[in-house]
Amino acid sequence: KAGVTQTPRYLIKTRGQQVTLSCSPISGHRSVSWYQQTPGQGLQFLFEYFSETQRNKGNFPGRFSGRQFSNSRSEMNVSTLELGDSALYLCASSLAPSARTDTQYFGPGTRLTVL
Amino acid sequence: AQSVTQLDSQVPVFEEAPVELRCNYSSSVSVYLFWYVQYPNQGLQLLLKYLSGSTLVKGINGFEAEFNKSQTSFHLRKPSVHISDTAEYFCAVRLISNFGNEKLTFGTGTRLTIIP
Numbered sequence: 763k764a765g766v767t768q769t770p771r772y773l774i775k776t777r778g779q780q781v782t783l784s785c786s787p788i789s790g791h792r793s794v795s796w797y798q799q800t801p802g803q804g805l806q807f808l809f810e811y812f813s814e815t816q817r818n819k820g821n822f823p824g825r826f827s828g829r830q831f832s833n834s835r836s837e838m839n840v841s842t843l844e845l846g847d848s849a850l851y852l853c854a855s856s857l858a859p860s861a862r863t864d865t866q867y868f869g870p871g872t873r874l875t876v877l
Numbered sequence: 878a879q880s881v882t883q884l885d886s887q888v889p890v891f892e893e894a895p896v897e898l899r900c901n902y903s904s905s906v907s908v909y910l911f912w913y914v915q916y917p918n919q920g921l922q923l924l925l926k927y928l929s930g931s932t933l934v935k936g937i938n939g940f941e942a943e944f945n946k947s948q949t950s951f952h953l954r955k956p957s958v959h960i961s962d963t964a965e966y967f968c969a970v971r972l973i974s975n976f977g978n979e980k981l982t983f984g985t986g987t988r989l990t991i992i993p
Binding site for chain 1: 921
């Protein structure tokens with residue numbers, strides 16, 4: 763079974779631009795979560811989607827948004843990019859958040875560099 | 878709210894020596910516990926998890942961890958490390974909730990360096 767895939771793997775943008783990252787979960791998984799990883803802040807939770815609905819959100823500004831499609835694929839968007847948005851963005855998929863033994867499986871990440 | 882503390886940011890260990898990576902958590906409710914490993918330029922890979930049952934959990938690559946409820950700890954161990962174990966290790970907790978599992982909260986990570 764294929765793992766979680768994220769595209770693109772690397773991205774370079776300039777301040778003020780916007781960016782869209784994509785995540786395809788493991789087949790059969792319906793929940794997708796996004797995380798930001800930086801050397802200073804570590805791994806921080808952005809948001810979680812299930813059945814096309816955002817069910818959980820971390821403490822990030824409104825410039826960070828996401829959505830999930832009917833096939834469970836998810837995208838996250840960052841508008842008006844800032845230098846501090848440079849990070850590795852990780853996507854994780856799981857069966858469903860209601861599963862008591864739910865486990866998240868991570869993709870390889872998208873490395874975003876903002877110049 | 879739950880939190881996770883990984884007491885050591887860096888751990889150097891000689892090859893074939895044992896290693897223990899420490900993780901403590903705080904939570905007012907029951908949690909699920911996880912260890913993930915991240916190799917350079919890669920995402921996170923699940924090493925092992927504690928959901929319920931036996932407090933000694935065995936994972937991939939010869940790693941194991943023991944859940945200690947009284948000490949709120951979930952330390953990761955390996956009896957003999959290999960060069961290929963060089964990576965960053967993250968401990969994570971997730972609340973057990975009646976509303977559906979809550980988000981994962983990660984520790985700050987421990988960089989394990991194996992010395993030949």
